[in-house]
Amino acid sequence: MTKSNFTRRGLMKTGAGAGAGLALPTIFTGAVWADAHSGFTNAPQGDSVTLGFNVPQSGPYADEGMDELRAFELAVEHLNGGGDGGMMQTFSSKTLEGNGIMGKKVNFVTGDTQTKSDAARASAKSMIEKDGAIMISGGSSSGVAVAVQSLCQEAGVIFMAGLTHSNDTTGKDKKANGFRHFFNAYMSAAALAPVLSKLYGDDRNAYHLTADYTWGWTQQASIQAATEALGWKTVNNVLTPLASTDFSSYIAPVLNSGADVLVLNHYGGNMVNSLTNAVQFGLREKQVNGKNFEIVVPLYSELMAKGAGQNIKGIVGSQNWDWKLGDEGTAAFVKSFGTKYGFPPSQAAHTCYAQTLLYADAVNRAGSFNPCAVGEALAGFEFDGLGNGPTLYRADDHQCFKDVLVVKGAENPEDEFHLVEIVEVTPVDQVTYAPDHEMFAGGELGACNPGA
Amino acid sequence: MDAILLQILNGLDKGSAYALIALGLTLIFGTLGVVNFAHGAIFMIGAFCAVTLSRLLSLSHPSAEPTGTDFLGNPKFDDVLYVNEWFGETAGAFIIDWSVPLAILFAIPIMVAVGFIMERGLIKHFYKRPHADQILVTFGLAIVLQEVIKYFYGANPIPTPAPEVFRGSFDFGVLLGFEANAIIYPYWRMVYFAFALVLITAVFGFLQFTTFGMVVRAGMADRETVGLLGINIDKRFTIMFAIAACVAGLAGVMYTPINSPNYHMGMDFLVLSFVVVVVGGMGSLPGAVLAGFLLGILESFASMPVMTSLIPGINQIIIYLVAIVVLLTRPRGLMGRRGVMEE
Structure with a gap:
């Protein structure tokens, strides 16, 4: 697969409107975005949309990756109207109604990062180019997250990071197309x-x-x-x-x-x-x-x-989160996940589930799948009900700010879940820290890239 | 001085694992002439024998009455261990606590069977093929085996603790006149070192003092002549393969309390063990043991903060540096035999 495929596919999909879409993405308002269903990479055609979940399915973090995948599957099920709706019921934004994203049924493809940057980039590239994924999410390593985030920026799709904890992901390596729900070092x-x-x-x-x-x-x-x-x-x-x-x-x-x-x-x-x-x-x-x-x-x-x-x-x-938190969002997610899989979700699963809902909601609010519209909708977005209390997706660096848990190993755990x-x-x-804090210095978000 | 003694101790247990794996590798290479890249996987299978026995001993059935509610608020039933029901709580707890040492008995027949099946089923077809073919097929086998283990046991490390009595550490510093905490060494690592010595001695004793061993050694020196004497050397070599697998497997069993086993642990040891074999001298059993301990100790020294601050990265390359120096000065390795891999 070569990079030229992006251009060919993009040209086929965007036609004459591509130039305008590339030139003026950041000045659109949500209303304008609603009319712009082309001019970006993998603009959904027909009645479905494809998301790409890039998780470690082999390698040392495979168990964590499997839990992320379970959460993604659950989120897609809920978005398409299946199950009990999970945290969609408690999410402060009410655009998600179980009818997919913007009325389009959500499909997904998966890739194996192997917890290796090159393998993760290759699988993300394949999902974007071959499968038409409009958003990439997942991962259990900061090295992988930084590499895939950079790829998504180049390709013009949104990257909703999974488990990545390095300051660099939203610090010196931050990108306009990348968003992190997970906390950092x-x-x-x-x-x-x-x-x-x-x-x-x-x-x-x-x-x-x-x-x-x-x-x-x-x-x-x-x-x-x-x-x-x-x-x-x-x-x-x-x-x-x-x-x-x-x-x-x-x-x-x-x-x-x-x-x-x-x-x-x-x-x-x-x-x-x-x-x-x-x-x-x-x-x-x-x-x-x-x-x-x-x-x-x-x-x-x-x-x-x-x-x-x-x-x-x-x-x-x-x-970042623990299934034993007592809030409504956590309870709804644990119930959904536990009923489906038989055990409580990990924090990796939680962040991936939350990221999928946040992306879907942002698309609905923006009225477009265009990554620049989605990015605008996510940047500065304040929400609640996803398990971490009131949360801000800060516009300056695309980092979520929310409460953090201090935990310790239980002395006498009642079972393997405690x-x-x-x-x-x-x-x-x-x-919370200033956007220009020295530990996060050295990079720029830059402009969003709609690709195509 | 205390830091040096501490790193020597550290190197001994690491060296024990290298020596045991390298011993098996050398046995296989010396007898069958096969470069077995699946030997690390055999070490890993041994470790998972300990995990399996631990799980078998922890088999349970739910209690008759619910004892509370689970994380979803449904009735929760306690696990009632069969081993407790059969032997009583005290004996049951003791058996579970000692599952790793007990796994030695559990692993021996399994490892012999694994070695036998591996040799008869696959490796014997590659005796007369180039070493590159042998490496390819055994490396492929190693990957298959680790993926099988991952499928059944997951990718996460699985804690397999030593018996309670061996979980502490011993203060050698006080014994040697240093201040307290200067030279601390865990009991189980001492057990591992002693176990390795016993196993190595047993293998050498078997080869040195039994008729079977004598024939095998003769076969290692001149396979054709031994065959011409009417001795079925192939059968004996197959048994040696099974013994080598058993040695690596037992090394894996006893290693589980040191580092929680995971499906990748064999690969972690494989490359280093091959370096040990090459440094010791291809086909030389004493060389493999000597190089195993030597490189284990050197690796420990190289990881000291003073060394890494002096030469950054030295801890990651020391073994390969030593290998280069040894091969430049003694091309057959420390105790290599003339003619091995020189045709």
């Missing part, structure tokens, strides 16, 4: 710091082990800045290869370093193994500087907690 750190201060005090020496790629770097920088603001000292930051499986060589020097806190800036299998190794080496039973040695895992997930088993008990971290317990719901004000 800065927000994790901002939410965690006060809780860490309360639990462990302000006089601590932290040792960081950090996954050596974009997410790890931004996570480490964020948590280091937040904890140093408390008065903590950073003893060392050791970068660990992403492919590492045995972290004993990195864990062993920690106890001699004078550190009394170990921060594991790891995710997925890395986190499971590094935490297991840390517990094996008895770190949690040790006393250093007259204090109990503590371990912090800034980004949590239920699937990781399951992998870490008993080692996760009492370990503090943060989450491995994580909520410690605190950190209010959105506490995790």
